[in-house]
Amino acid sequence: MASKICKTSRILHRLQRSCRRTYSDASFPKITTHYTVVPRETDPRWKDVNMERYVDETDILIVGGGPAGMSAAIQARKLAEKHGKELRVTLVEKASTIGGHILSGACIDPIALNELFPDWKELGAPLKTPVTEDKFGFLTEKYRVPVPVFKGMPMYNHGNYVVRLGHVVAWLGEQAEAAGVELYPGYAAAEILYHEDGSVKGVATNDVGIAKDGSPKDTFERGMELHAKCTIFAEGCHGHLAKQLFKQFNLREKCEPQTYGIGLKEVWEVEPSKHRPGAVEHTIGWPLDKNTYGGSFLYHLNEDTPLVAVGFVVGLDYTNPYLSPFREFQKFKHHPAIRPTFEGGNRIAYGARALVEGGFQSIPKLQFPGGCLVGCTAGFLNLPKIKGTHNAMKSGMLAAESVVEAIIDAETNTPTSQGLEPKTYTDKINNSWIYKELKAARNIRPSFHTPLGLYGGVAYAGLSFLTGGREPWTLSHGDPDHKRLKPAAQCTPIEYPKPDNKVSFDLLSSVALTGTNHEADQPAHLTLKDDTIPVKHNLAVYDGPEGRFCPAGVYEYVPLEDGSGQRLQINAQNCIHCKTCDIKDPTQNINWVVPEGGGGPAYNGM
Numbered sequence: 122m123a124s125k126i127c128k129t130s131r132i133l134h135r136l137q138r139s140c141r142r143t144y145s146d147a148s149f150p151k152i153t154t155h156y157t158v159v160p161r162e163t164d165p166r167w168k169d170v171n172m173e174r175y176v177d178e179t180d181i182l183i184v185g186g187g188p189a190g191m192s193a194a195i196q197a198r199k200l201a202e203k204h205g206k207e208l209r210v211t212l213v214e215k216a217s218t219i220g221g222h223i224l225s226g227a228c229i230d231p232i233a234l235n236e237l238f239p240d241w242k243e244l245g246a247p248l249k250t251p252v253t254e255d256k257f258g259f260l261t262e263k264y265r266v267p268v269p270v271f272k273g274m275p276m277y278n279h280g281n282y283v284v285r286l287g288h289v290v291a292w293l294g295e296q297a298e299a300a301g302v303e304l305y306p307g308y309a310a311a312e313i314l315y316h317e318d319g320s321v322k323g324v325a326t327n328d329v330g331i332a333k334d335g336s337p338k339d340t341f342e343r344g345m346e347l348h349a350k351c352t353i354f355a356e357g358c359h360g361h362l363a364k365q366l367f368k369q370f371n372l373r374e375k376c377e378p379q380t381y382g383i384g385l386k387e388v389w390e391v392e393p394s395k396h397r398p399g400a401v402e403h404t405i406g407w408p409l410d411k412n413t414y415g416g417s418f419l420y421h422l423n424e425d426t427p428l429v430a431v432g433f434v435v436g437l438d439y440t441n442p443y444l445s446p447f448r449e450f451q452k453f454k455h456h457p458a459i460r461p462t463f464e465g466g467n468r469i470a471y472g473a474r475a476l477v478e479g480g481f482q483s484i485p486k487l488q489f490p491g492g493c494l495v496g497c498t499a500g501f502l503n504l505p506k507i508k509g510t511h512n513a514m515k516s517g518m519l520a521a522e523s524v525v526e527a528i529i530d531a532e533t534n535t536p537t538s539q540g541l542e543p544k545t546y547t548d549k550i551n552n553s554w555i556y557k558e559l560k561a562a563r564n565i566r567p568s569f570h571t572p573l574g575l576y577g578g579v580a581y582a583g584l585s586f587l588t589g590g591r592e593p594w595t596l597s598h599g600d601p602d603h604k605r606l607k608p609a610a611q612c613t614p615i616e617y618p619k620p621d622n623k624v625s626f627d628l629l630s631s632v633a634l635t636g637t638n639h640e641a642d643q644p645a646h647l648t649l650k651d652d653t654i655p656v657k658h659n660l661a662v663y664d665g666p667e668g669r670f671c672p673a674g675v676y677e678y679v680p681l682e683d684g685s686g687q688r689l690q691i692n693a694q695n696c697i698h699c700k701t702c703d704i705k706d707p708t709q710n711i712n713w714v715v716p717e718g719g720g721g722p723a724y725n726g727m
Contacts, residue, residue: 147681148688149653154335155644156328157714166336174325175345179211179303181524182323182349184310184362186214187223188286188510189496190355191293192237193517198300200525208528210302211347213326215309215698217719219294220287222698224386224474224727226418226432226507227286228252228278228401232554233514238296247292250283250423253399258458260406265458274586275505275562278401283420283430285388285726286510309715311344313362313369320540321491323348324362329717333642350531351524351541352492355517358475359700361713363498372485372494378601379479379500380566382415383701385450385672386432386727387631388470395462396427403507404459408452411574413439414478414566417453418507419462429462434507436478436569437602437705441612442666446701447473448617451625455618463624471631472727473672475700476509477502479598481563487547488523491540495520501555505562505582512555519549561590567598606707609664628674635697636723637673639716645693646716647675647702654710655689663707665689670705673697697722 153159161167181197183190194212201208216222231248234241241248257276259266270276298304311327323346330341354363359381367373398421405416414436422428433450454463477483477500484501487494495501495516502509523543531541550556565585569578585592620626649655659665660678665687667676673695678687698721703713 147683148656148686150688152652152689152691153645153649154333155646155648155714156331156335157712158648158650159335161335164335170337170341172343174343176348177345178348180208180350180528181210181521182347182352183210183212183355184324184352185355185357185360185496185498186212186216186219186294186304186306187290187355187357187496187513188293189498189513189517190214190353191290191297191517192233192514193353193355193495193521194297194302195237195293195300196518196521197525198297198302200521204525204529206525206529208525211349212297212302212304213308213310213324213347214304214306215715215718216721217307217723218291219304219306220289220291220726221306221723222721223287223290224384224472224724225286225510226384226386226420226430227510228281228283228418228420228508229286229289230281230506230508230511233511233518237514237518244296245292247288248282248284250399250421252278252281252283252401254397254401255279256400256402258402258404260404260456260458262407263457265404265456275503275582276403283399283401283422285422285430287724288726307719309718310362311715313365314346314348316491316539318539319490320538320542321352321489322540323352327715327718331643333644335644338642350528351543353495353517353520353524354492354498355495356498358477358497359704360498361703361715363494366489366492366494367485370486370489372489374486376485377479377482377598379477379483380598381437381602381704382434382476382478383437383446383473383670383672383699384432384434384476385447385473386430386471387468388727389429389431389463389466389468391427391429391462391466393427395466396429397421398423405575405579407456408449409435411576413441413444414569414575414578415449417459419459429466431463434476437475437670437701438570438605440605440607441615442606442609442663443612443614443669445615445617445669447628447631447672451620452617454624460624468626469634470725470727471634472722472724473697473699473701475704478504478566480504480566481559482567482595482598484559487550488543490538490542493520493523493543493546501559503558503562505565512558515553515555516550519553520546523549561585563590564592564594564596567596570599602704603707603709606663606666606705608662628672632673632695632697635673636725637695637697637721638723639694639696639720641694643717645691646714647691647693647696648712648714650710650712654708656687658708659706660687660689667702667706667711670701672699672701676702
C-alpha cells in the first residue's frame, strides 16, 4: 500500500510541476509549414502563382504499387481483354521504382499467385526458396525453449516460399506493363478528388518545387489530376488517403479500431557454414515482457550469396513510453540462441514498416461511391500466420473483378453516383478464403490483452487451433494503440545495452542502409496540427516517446540554447515512411502526408 501511495504522489507532483512550468517562445519554434496545415490561400507569397492542374482521365485508377495494387491492375487488364473492352488502367506509386518502398519478412503463401499466374514459375517469378525447415521457440533471457510445429498450425510453412518481397513486386510490375497497365512510379497521390455528388473522382499527385519555409520556388510545378471511373486504394498499412476516406464515408462506423505493430528488418550475409536455405524460425518472449506483444523471424534465403533476413515485430499497443522497438530488436540479436547466426557476418540492409494486426474485427466498410479499399489498407493481414501478401493479392483481384463489372453495367444501366461503386466487392470478399481465414483467427490477437498477457495469448492460440477458430464469441481489441501509453511517471525507464557494432548497431548507421533520400528544401511531411503539443504534452507527460518509437531518428528533442528546456526537432529527411508516428502519437497530433514523389527509402528487395 505504501508503494502505491508513493507512486501516486510522484505522479501528482509531476503533473503539478508541469502545470506550473512556463515555456519560452524558443520552446515552440515554427515546425510545420506544409500547406495541409498552413493554407496557401492566405499566404501572400502564393498570390500570383498559377495553381491550375493538368487533368488526365483513365478508366481504373490504382493508388499504390504493392502486391494488392499490382494484382488489381493485372487482373483488371486480363478481364478487360476477356470481355473485349479497351479499359485504360493506371497505377501511381510514390516510390521512385516499383518495389522500392516494399518491406516484409517475407514468407508467402502462393495461393493467390497461383490464381493470378498459374505459370509463374515459367514466367520467372522470383520465388526461389521453398520452405524446408520450420522452427518455433520461446525465449527466456538465456535459453530457447523449442515449441513443436504441426501441420495445420498457423506457423506451419511447408508449401510456402521465403522471398524478398520488393523483388516479387518488381516482377509483378513487369507483368503489369506487359499486360498494358500504365505505371507511374515517383508520383505520390497527395489529395482525393470528389465529384459534386460526393463520390470519389480520382486523385491529385503532389506539387513539387516548394521550399522548406512553405514558399514557392522558381521550379514550382502543380501536381496533376487523375480522374477515373473507379479508384482502388492500395496504399498499404495506414494509408494517408485511406484515413481521409474513413472519415468522409464513415467507413469505420461498424468495426473496431485498427491495431498495429512495427516490423523492423535487416538482411545479413552470413558465413556459408551457418546458412540453411529454406529454414524458417520464429520466436516469442525475450526481450519483451509478458505484457508486450511481439516476436521475431529468421528466414534463410536461397540467393547467390548466403543471406538471412532477420526481423522483430513489436505490437504498437505497448504501454511503457520508454520502450524502443529498434533497441529491442538490437538487444534480441544478442540472445545466445540467435547471436551465433550473425557472428562473422555482414549486415547489408535495414528497414522498418508498420503492419496491421487488427484482423477480422477491424475490417472497415470496403466500398463506397467511386472506389474501394484493398490489401493492408483494408487490414487483411493474418496475424497468427504473419502473412498478408496472399490476402492482399486476392483482394486486389476481387476488387478488379467488381470494378470491371461496375463499368460494364454502367454501359447499360444508369449508375447511382458519378463515381462508380464496385457494389459486388464486399460480397466477393465475404465469400472468399480471405474472410474464412481472418474469421477463424479473429480472437488470437485480442487474447493477449488479458492480465496473463503473452501466456494467456499462447494458451488461447492453442485452444483456437483445436477448435478451428469456431468459438461462438468474438473478443474486443479495446482502446486504439495511441491511447495505450502510460505516463512516464508510472513507468520504469528501460536500460538498453550499447551496440557492439558486430551484431547490434546504432540507429543512424542503420538508417544509412535504407538508401533514404528526400529533397532537403521542402516542407516537412511529418506535419503537426499544433507545434506546441510535443513539448507541452508528449515531453511533459510521456518523456518524449517520439524519439523512441520512430525507427529512423526523425524525432529528436534537443536542448534550448539558453538551457531552459527542450524543443522538438523533426529530421524529415530520415523518414522511411513506416507510419509508426502517425499511429502511436498519443494525442494524434502528427499527421503523415506524402513528401515529393520519389522520396523515401530505396529498398533493394526488402
